[in-house]
Amino acid sequence: MYDLIIIGAGPAGITASVYAARKMMNALVVTRDIGGQAAWSGDIENYTGYQFITGPELAVKFEEHMRKYPIPVKENEVVRDLKKEGDVISVITDKSRYEAMTVIIASGKRTKKLNISGEEEFINHGLTYCATCDAPIFSGKDVVVVGGGNSALDAALQLTKIAKHIYLVNIHNSLGGEAIMKEKIENNDKVTIFNNSSILEIFGDKFVKGVKVKHQDKEEVLAVGGVFVEIGLVPNSEFAAGVEKNQSGEIKVNSCNETNIPGVFAAGDVTDLPEKQIIIAAGEGSKACLEAFRYLSGHKF
């Protein structure tokens, strides 16, 4: 029986674990991976203390900080179910079952799929959801980036240093995201922006050969060797069946990171907090842990 189980090891979960260790809590971290979305980010220039750091580097720093303390980390485990009976909360994973008096859900978000023809078939065969990982393999090729928000702009910017030409296919009538990134993209000759456009189909043989794009009201074929899908995220909250969520599936929390279930807290991108930032997720993780500690101190189990 643990005092606390932290689900997820992104910025929120890792920060929660550091606080738990410093509070001498008997805690456990259960996670699919380490670093979460931060590990997939490109250049980070808005995490205080680092004027410039890459996502993978920041994730390594986070992990080192977590591993400095003796809190056990169960990696490569996916949580399937969470339930509370009496005062005890059970966390059931694809490998085991754990029990605790408190839980922090910090399972983050995952990339959204296009749900179009050719998508499943060409994953890792020219189609990728991780520009940070796979972009270098597309050196000298024409590629398409799907999306118009920060992550799409980030992917397109990374690709300007690698690919031959980048088509940015955005469903809205103008690009979203940070003004500074937008300006860099709009002024780069290697990028062609298609606003009001969507991808209809991905085709190829063994690897991607091109995409069919609906551009305003015309259909057009772009011959590309790579497709980078960056159309947003969905919360990893399906396992938390009894926990209250908003329409997008984000877990509802109050300012103390409490969910509707006493003892179950949530932090970071999986919650309905309006802003999703690494620094916010980290701060929320620390808050959630302090609240879990307060909850344990206030109850006699």
Next chain:
Amino acid sequence: MKSVLIYSTPTCPWCIRVKQFLKESNVPFTDFDVSSNSEKAEEMTRKSGQMGVPVLDIEGTIIVGFDKDKIKQTLGI
């Protein structure tokens, strides 16, 4: 000890993690950076039939991604 080849990019977090894991397990390996070596990038695609990194070649057994359990099993560690 079996010979281990890794095809990776410098920016991919799973590549960093797989190399970290092998170092911690005292398993020597040869690393090819496919972002700067197009010949090795093609070799990786040919061997694994796909374009995602990392790819491990453990004496003919091809492992795509950081599949810790499969790596352990293949190496017998």
